[in-house]
Amino acid sequence: MKKYNFSRIEKKWQAKWLKDKTYEPNIEKPRKKGKFYNLMMFPYPSAEGLHVGNMYAFTGSDIYGRFKRMEGYDVLEPIGLDGFGIHSENYALKVGTHPVKQSKVSEKRFYQQLRMIGNGFAWQEHVETYDPEYYRWTQWLFVQMWRHGLAYRKKQSVNWCPKDKTVLADEQVIAGKCERCGAVVEKRELEQWFFKITEYAGRLLKNLDAIDWAEKVKIAQRNWIGKSEGALLRFRLTSDVPSVGVNIKDVGRPYLEVFTTRPDTLFGATYVVLSPEHELVEKLKDRISNFKEVAAYAKKAAGKSDEERIAGGKDLSSHKASAERGKTGVELKGIKAINPANDEEIPVWVADYVLGSYGTGAIMAVPAHDERDFEFAKKFGLPIRQVIALETGIPRPSEERRDGGCGVVFDPRTQKYAVAVHPDGIVRLFGGGFNDGEDGREGTLHEIAEESGLYDFSHVEEIGTCFAHYRNRRKQVYRSGLTKCFLVILRSDKVKERHPEPHEVNLHLEWMPAAEIVKNWKGYNQERDLDHWLAFLREGVARAIELGYDTTSNPAHFPSEALLGVGKVVNSGKFDGVDSEEAKWEITKFVHGEKKTQFHLRDWLISRQRYWGPPIPMIRCEVCAAAGKGENKEMPGWYAVPEKDLPVKLPMVKDFRPEGKGESPLASVKTFYEVKCPACGSKAQRETDVSDTFLDSSWYYIGYLMKCNNGKLKIGDSAFAERMRVWLPVDMYIGGAEHSVLHLLYSRFVSMALHDWGLVDFEEPFTTFRAHGLVIKEGAKMSKSKGNVVNPDEYIKKFGADALRMYLMFMAPLEQGGDFRDSGILGITRFLDRVWKITQRVLDPKKSVHSAPAFADTHHVPDGFKRILHKTIKKVTEDIESLQYNTAISALMILLNEAEKQEKATGLPRYFFEDFLKLLAPFAPHIMEELWRELGNKSSIHLESLPAYEEKMLKENAVEVIVQVNGKRRGSVMVEAGTSEETVQDRALSVETVAAALRGQKVKRVIYIKGKIINLVI
């Protein structure tokens, strides 16, 4: 018997496939069922060779591609390297090699490794992003963005990584640290190139609904785009500082514009806040009496990294909470804003918790209903006014409806409020459910008198309503109703006899200052969910202060939290009682505000002050700039490099190290940056920054098509347009979830732009996207420091690529990732060994390999075996389609177990081997090819069609029906398929163990699930 030598077999077929162009599709005219573009995220070859995570992803994608090929599609499965950019440059820095040289070394190593894993790559179509013939088109893309008004330059405070010495996009800053090197990110003001991706925000969001992508990636993109519906509101500004320079009306905008998603809370806006970088801070300098202080604050805030700004914000989690922590800000003294809703004069602050880059860079602060404003207001003693009575839930019709009321009872002489104290320490307001025929005011005063005895009041005023739910210990709602709240001012503390309800007899009256009540309020909802009464208390106290009764409470200090959520508007003049959702637009209209949709998405920062990337193909001419001339009116002096001059080749710069001056190393290469102005011919300067790596990878799926058949096609050619029409969009894209928002969003943006320019006929580049999971080792993350990194080379050497591929896929579903355990791979090795042997046995050791194999006569093989085979075909086909390779492999193992039994009984028919090997071919391509050829086939198994299952072959003729008594298994009966319920029941009753369980009791009910289970209920 021939021995199984995977090493020899794998090498042999890898060479043969390459020679035969087995995996090269017919680009011009796809064969058979048509094209299938099977794309996997290309790797960046920076680290120490191919990682097992790469191999996991590639294998997962390759199996799918091979499966589609065997389904009859002409599959394009290209591969390339994303080797241009910071990560590759950093690797070069680390190993001390020049990136030009290093890229060649990495390329060789990666491609060599990639050839060993057994993927069906179309090698002719490979691309490398650092190849000038590739980045010619990356630069071309930049030029198109410029020509279409989507590229612009602006000075911006940007994220600056002090270690990588470059600008980072927001997406590359993780919790204030650099995504790649982990250094704390700083802020710097630099002129940068941006792409207007925000112009596409709406479409990028909307199209998500129509594409077949992993749901979590869609969610991540939706969150990133971050659409919010709100309003732009204007606050007039006034000043009591005598005008020195500018008149307040002459600052360009005599009002402050804010964006808010909660215009319904406008009446509760008790101050406004500008971001430190807001233009009005500078413009109003003459009107700000403490400008020095303000300017110092703004300067400090601008230099702070986001990390520091956030650290200054709420950090309630850490116990090291020092007094230093908390929000910071400075009031603009001398300036006031007018709340347009109630014409109230309110203070203006500048604080770094407001971001300059979002909305209008200014907010109206509603501390009662926003956590951040609340925290700020508390710290600086600013007023907090509740304007929303929260809804505590939605009642169900079945629940008993009972309205009620409560009172905030204040004694002006002692400056204290009345509270009901329960024996177990629970504190609440006086009040309760109304009796029949009572209304709000009368009923509430009645309840107060009943519980506290108090009845002599000088002032009673309704201050709020909410729809409340009362819950039992299990938090189930047992009663719902409208609850009203009244502020009640005591005339005298005369009391009459109490008539409390039985459960309230132990209740007693206590007087406390507002803050103390709030402090003692803890956990009232242990028994009933009455936290809305706390909101009423705040409301009542605020009103008592307003009326001048309460002179000791400081409303800024006693509430314990902001009230988030929606409900009915209160304290808002004529809008009182309106649902907050409605009030949003009514109030917006009332103050002549404007409805506005705001996106979280920012423009794409393209510039990188580094060496290893495609130079941005732009030229700056000072002469034209001075004359106001240029390709873009708004940006005089700027010209795109003419397309005939592309690519702008990256010059060889020996010292490519970033210097940290905010300039690319190219800025010191005179021969590079000195050029002639394309318009006027005067001395001009080339842009010396390079572009972001994500621009390289945003269009690489098109790049592969350019390389097809060694073509020299280009975008814009009609032949290339036709090629793109045939092959795009990508049918299946598999990659890591870590690119959910970066690469995938930019690619979508670019393809949408190409579509708008009339160059491609699709908007979405990837029809289907699936994210593979992560590979961990023995339950732990792989890392070099732990020394537990799986090196694929070693395993391929030891077990073969087929075994490694299959083991990786057997661990768990592809989308889940897997736990790599060294011992586990042996199971796969054994399996492949048995597949090898069972095939060798049929090839009869006595004859030569080339003579006819000794198959069993088909007629001798029972239908039962064929049924198992067909069930396996069905299962494997379906599982591959849904990327559940683990269960597909398991089904194939079961089939082999059955086949070995069958072999002993009757021998195995030819059809078994053909189908079995084909089903295994996507998983273990080398061995299957070898065995397939040994069976006498002349062409590749990978170009064969998958076996099809026959529906009629799946039907069992005898089935086991489980017999349950009261839902517990007590036995089973074998019956013919289609046996009537009565017969099954009779048979079930005659089973000994079933009869024993019934113990002669009468069967009350029988549930029969056809062919599966019969449950006898007694």
Add this chain to the structure above:
RNA sequence: GGGCAGGUGGCGAAACCGGCAGACGCACGGGCUUUAGGAGCCCGCGCCGCAAAGGCGUGAGGGUUCAAAUCCCUCCCUGCCCACCA
């Protein structure tokens, strides 16, 4: 703090449109092949019982149902992503 995914034997995991929990594989135990090894074959393997009978078992607690890993409610834990976005 928010979003997403998940929690099932000693381990990786199956089953999840409610219907025999633990398929398949690893590890482990026993046997066979006169067996030096990470070789092969057969048997066993959730837990408590010598065993049978039986009972208990899918993060915890409750609920719906003839029947719950699966559906509902409350809570706990882990991983990943995001996080002052008004």
